[in-house]
Amino acid sequence: MGKQTDFSGDTLDQLMASARAGDSAAYRRFLSEAAQRIRAMLARKIGADSELEDVVQECLIAIHAKRHTLDPGRPVAPWMYAIANYKLIDHWRRRGRSPIEFDDAADMAVAADTLASTDIETLLEKLPRAQADAIRMTHIEGLSNREAGERIGVGVSAMKLRVHRGMAQLKKIAEKDRI
Amino acid sequence: MNSTDSLIDQLAQDGAAPRPASLPRFVAPLALAMAICAIGIALVLEAPFIGMAINGPGPMLVKWGFSIALLLLSGFALWFIGRPGKATGATMATLAVPFILLAALLGADLAIGQRAFPGETWQRCLAAMAVMSPIAFGGAILAARWLAPTNLHRAGLVAGMFGGAAAMTAYSPHCPEHGMAYVAVFYCLPILTMAALGWLLGPRLLRW
Structure with a gap:
């Protein structure tokens, strides 16, 4: 051989x-x-x-x-x-090139408009852990996407994507619960 | 079982034996492209090698020496680039060798004396290069798609170089012109143009 x-x-x-x-x-x-x-x-x-x-x-x-x-x-x-x-x-x-566009302002506005009277932790538990952690860091702790990404070792784009998807999912959950 | 495990089960059913005739599958489109170029030129033009009767074998040997060397080197480079995980810098560098040798001959030719330039058949030469190069380039793209190039710009460039070299190999027996300046302008420049087009088109044509 x-x-x-x-x-x-x-x-x-x-x-x-x-x-x-x-x-x-x-x-x-x-x-x-x-x-x-x-x-x-x-x-x-x-x-x-x-x-x-x-x-x-x-x-x-x-x-x-x-x-x-x-x-x-x-x-x-x-x-x-x-x-x-x-x-x-x-x-x-x-x-x-995907149709997903990050809209940080819209993502930030969701909690005030939609989730104000909701137990946010309960909602976050319904999300995948990576998305929930991303939202905790950026929307609760107030870190920027870059700071949050550096903390867990991912890039800014990946962090933005997680936040974006997490917020979109939260919107759906909150609207479904209200109905 | 998650979807990745299901996928692994499906793929594993095919087994890992390499697909048969890997090399012939790569060479066939290249050979076919060469044959189309040669037959196409032979059908349109008459009296091959007439330049040898006038100028002797030297110019023809230089043209074919250059084009066939480039043809073989680019074919080999395409095969090499299509295998992921291999360093390809040295392979790319070898493609410059025929051009360097030709540049040396051009320098010597210019030092010896003036020749009629551009000659009488340069338009036919350019037309042949313009028509045949893309055909052979298409064959090289088909061959490269059978492999797995991960640097698509580089693979496209080499495919373009193959296309130009194939066109020159097919046409040059019908070319009565001699002189290195002619070869440089009416063969090398079209080949490099085709290579540049290949570099641009590679990511679109070779994505897998």
Whole structure:
């Protein structure tokens, strides 16, 4: 077999080699391990964004569809992370063109107009934790998006997105409760 | 089971064996594009290699030496760039080698003496380059889409360079002109223009 079986010891390399030898269970484990590592990498870059899992899935589909571009015997990790980075940039590009617009003034006005007589903590518990934390920091503690992002290690855009989505969700919940 | 686990189950059913004939799938569009260029030129123009009877084999060897070297280098670079996780700076640098050698020949040619410029067939040359380069560029784009380029500008540029080199390889046997200034202006500039277009269009055409 020679050089093609000279693995680096990385689990991904071993699983891919077994998978390519026809072991379908190994391929499933490979994809699971890849998903974990990509999720961790993405979380460092975009935080626990609600779209994180979507990006992870896009990465897995790309890795599967383009698996013929991984040369046998070549380490999997650089190849996999290159694809994940490409998909992340593509995700940012698409989100940059998405119809979502951040309207900080409108987001700030919601609590006064809609939620004044409501127990805000009870409402926040109905949101995903990342969105609830974002709203607590920016609307209760009074931090800016940048300060809040720095506190938990995510970018300003990711923080804005969390606040925006959280506030939109709060509006829906509050209006539904009033009805 | 969450949706990612479901997806993994679906993907795992296909298995991990590399798709067969990966290299032929990449080479086929390139070869087809080359064949279209060569056949198209041969159908329209007559008397290939007539310039060799007039000027000897030197100019033809220089033109084909340049264009075939660029064709092979750009094809190889496209294959390399299409494999994620590889450093491609050195590969890109090798694409400059044919241009550097040609620049040296141009310097020597200009030092030796003046030649008639631009010659009598420059319009036909430009037309051939303008028509054939995009065809071969299309083949290179198809080939690159089979791979997974992560730097789309760079991959587009190389595809454009391949397109220009293919057009030059197909047309130059019908070109009676000689002189390095002619090659520089009527071959190199169109090739670099096609490469620049490829750089611009790469992100649109190669996204995956």
